[in-house]
Amino acid sequence: MTTWDPDRYLQFADDRSRPFVDLVARVQGTPSTIVDLGCGPGHLTAVLRTRWPEATIHGVDSSPDMIDKADADHRDDRTTYELADVAAWTTAEPVDLIVSNALFQWVPDQLAVIRRLTDLVAPGGTFALQVPCNYDAPSHRLLHEISSRPPYGEHTEGLHADRGTHAEAYLDLFTSLGWATDAWETTYLHVLQGADPVFDWISGTGARPILQALPDGVREEFVAAYKAALREAYPTQPWGTVLPFSRTFAVARRAA
Template sequence: MPVWDPDRYLQFADSRTRPFLDLIAQVPGAPASIVDLGCGPGHLTRHLRARWPQARILGIDSSAEMIDEAIRSNFDAFASYDAADVTTWQPNGPVDLFVSNAMFQWVPNQLEVIARLLQFVAPGGTFAVQVPNNADSPTHVTLAEVAQQEPFAQHLTHARRLPTTDPALYLEFFADRGYLVDAWETTYLHVLPGADPVFDWISGTGARPYLQALPDDLVAPFTDEVKVRSREAYPTHSWGTPLPFRRTFAVATRP
């Protein structure tokens, strides 16, 4: 289980927030109870509050570091946070809206977990999910290729490459269970500033399991090799480094 760094994750907070706003914009109705699965450092709570001022909000995340930051950073009398593993956690009662932003790609059996949570969706409630769908991009291919080289490979046998999740997968999954589904895909073209910005981006998310599995003396050479390949795959211009990032969305509402 990777240890999450809230400061590193929030380095690109604005770019990581936009997909969440695009997701909740399609959620119908006015949910009275909201559970944010994989809430991270709680920086998205204010957007939920702005959209649904009267809702009770519960943020769940497996990272104690993220939950500590969420509690420190948010002063909301009707929002709370709890550190828990989504694969086993369950709410105390029906929930009007489950929302999850860039979390379920980390769950190996995500459809089984979602299926279990659907039993807690209130009538007329919604399950809204967004996941990256760019596992075939140079960022992830680079991590996987470097991880297969020695001396890194012997330490990274359990490092898991993130999956691709096509919107059609969610459409079929939710529709088969009687939900009304809005599923789509968007490619964001982020323009990143600074030196080695692509590595900075992935170091807060996709690269963390690799970096944390390596002994200290191999972190720097692994990082250097990934940076070199990332510069080749994503050339820098005078105005920044463009990073295409494809994401899958699904908003499924129970009739």
């Protein structure tokens, strides 16, 4: 099972936060109960608190380290956190807003899970989500090409799925339920600094399952080869290294 490092994830907190801010900006109304699915270390749950200061907010994540970080840094008298498997998570009372940032690409059979979760949204409520959609980018193609070769492939079998979902799939899902839906895709151009910034970025998220699957010694050899390939694919410019990153968004509102 993949484990997550909150500090590593927060290394690019500002860049990683931009899609969430753009997502939340499209949510209308004033929800009084909010669930942040895949809340991570809680820094984006804090964005929800700023946007809706009177709301009751509940963060859910499957990583003990992430939940511990969120609970330590971003708990208040109306914000709570729960360690749970999002695919099975439920709530006794419907909520006004379910929001999820960069979670569902990790959830098997995600559309069926999302369909189940829509039953937990109150009439007039909203389901807002964002997921990466850049699995055909060099960063991911190289990750899977190199990690599939000997001697790495015997350790990474089953970790090479394309987890991207395009906006049309979410549009079809929510509109089939009769929800008013706004779905779109955006490519961000992140300007990163450092010697191997693209590796630093992806090693905190998309590459983490593969890096953890490789044994000591083999992992270091893979990292060297992957870094070299990334430096060639993403050459450094005078102002930094540009990482184009595409993301898919959906904001769907249930009829009142």
